[in-house]
Amino acid sequence: MNQLQIVCGCLIENDQVFIAQRLGKDAGLWEFPGGKVENGESHEEAVIRELEEELSIKAEVLKKLCTIEDNTKDIPLIVTAYACQILEGKIQLSVHSHGTWLLPSAIDLRTFHTSDEPIIRALIDFMTAE
Numbered sequence: 239m240n241q242l243q244i245v246c247g248c249l250i251e252n253d254q255v256f257i258a259q260r261l262g263k264d265a266g267l268w269e270f271p272g273g274k275v276e277n278g279e280s281h282e283e284a285v286i287r288e289l290e291e292e293l294s295i296k297a298e299v300l301k302k303l304c305t306i307e308d309n310t311k312d313i314p315l316i317v318t319a320y321a322c323q324i325l326e327g328k329i330q331l332s333v334h335s336h337g338t339w340l341l342p343s344a345i346d347l348r349t350f351h352t353s354d355e356p357i358i359r360a361l362i363d364f365m366t367a368e
């Protein structure tokens with residue numbers, strides 16, 4: 239079966255992580271900004287490109303957090319999450335309706351991609367160990 243490779247960026251600042259609410263397909267759902275890995279691109283290049291395209295910021299990857307399978311969509315997704323931080327710029331939304339910073343422990347899975355619990359756990363472990 240076809241599986242789409244997706245990367246998402248968990249931007250960290252002051253003990254908080256940035257999440258954004260989708261427009262379009264799955265409108266209203268909160269997520270870590272991200273998208274599909276393009277041909278010939280590394281995962282790290284993809285996550286930096288997606289953060290620039292979706293949030294107009296320059297970011298860097300701090301750590302690969304984990305990879306999960308998201309089977310809740312029409313096409314199965316393999317989602318790899320990266321802890322990132324902003325190097326330059328101020329977040330400007332373009333493909334999301336809202337964005338917010340919050341403690342990762344405050345993410346409500348009822349309004350988030352439900353498969354992402356392991357990502358949130360890995361993120362909390364990383365932020366606690368820092």
Ligand SMILES: Nc1nc2c([nH]c(=O)n2[C@H]2C[C@H](O)[C@@H](COP(=O)(O)OP(=O)(O)OP(=O)(O)O)O2)c(=O)[nH]1
Nearest residue numbers: 244246269270271272273274308311317351353354
């Ligand atoms: N489980 C999970 N999926 C996510 C997260 N963030 C994120 O973009 N996705 C998934 C949802 C979408 O089904 C998939 C592709 O996102 P997208 O449509 O924004 O990708 P893209 O930017 O490459 O899309 P496009 O250029 O083709 O419009 O990625 C996340 O935090 N968790």
